[in-house]
Amino acid sequence: MSAELYSERGANGLPLVWGPLFALLGYLSEVLIGDPPHTLMWIGTGVGLFGLTALWVYARRRFLVVRVTPTRLVQGREELAIADIAALSDEDAKPGTRVLGGGLSVPRKYAEIPLRLTDGTTVLAWAGDEEEFRGALSGAMKDCTP
Numbered sequence: 001m002s003a004e005l006y007s008e009r010g011a012n013g014l015p016l017v018w019g020p021l022f023a024l025l026g027y028l029s030e031v032l033i034g035d036p037p038h039t040l041m042w043i044g045t046g047v048g049l050f051g052l053t054a055l056w057v058y059a060r061r062r063f064l065v066v067r068v069t070p071t072r073l074v075q076g077r078e079e080l081a082i083a084d085i086a087a088l089s090d091e092d093a094k095p096g097t098r099v100l101g102g103g104l105s106v107p108r109k110y111a112e113i114p115l116r117l118t119d120g121t122t123v124l125a126w127a128g129d130e131e132e133f134r135g136a137l138s139g140a141m142k143d144c145t146p
Contacts, residue, residue, distance in 0.1 A: 019049020
């Protein structure tokens with residue numbers, strides 16, 4: 001496996017704790033108030049919120065992953081060889097430019113980085129930390145050129 005020059009996971013596992021924690025707080029509030037606690041309801045709530053959050057974390061980890069290695073650029077579900085990238089573009093991309101990763105647009109809260117490919121087309125890459133991403137991609141492109 002190649003060394004990673006840049007990596008974003010899309011999500012960490014911390015949100016998985018929120019649902020069960022909220023359910024525990026709800027259960028404890030019923031106990032502290034003096035009402036008989038609805039134990040099964042709070043267990044079901046914690047499990048349900050955990051399940052929904054697990055789906056959210058899984059989707060973010062699968063579709064919002066960004067990785068630059070010396071030979072590959074990974075954006076969501078799509079991989080692109082570094083050798084296929086001709087240049088990092090500083091100009092704005094035209095509307096309708098294809099977005100790497102299979103999405104219709106660049107994900108929210110991510111910077112869009114236009115790339116000119118060796119076949120002359122322009123595509124949009126994206127990253128959370130634009131400067132670090134550009135640096136890693138530029139380094140990989142320099143190392144890849146003969």
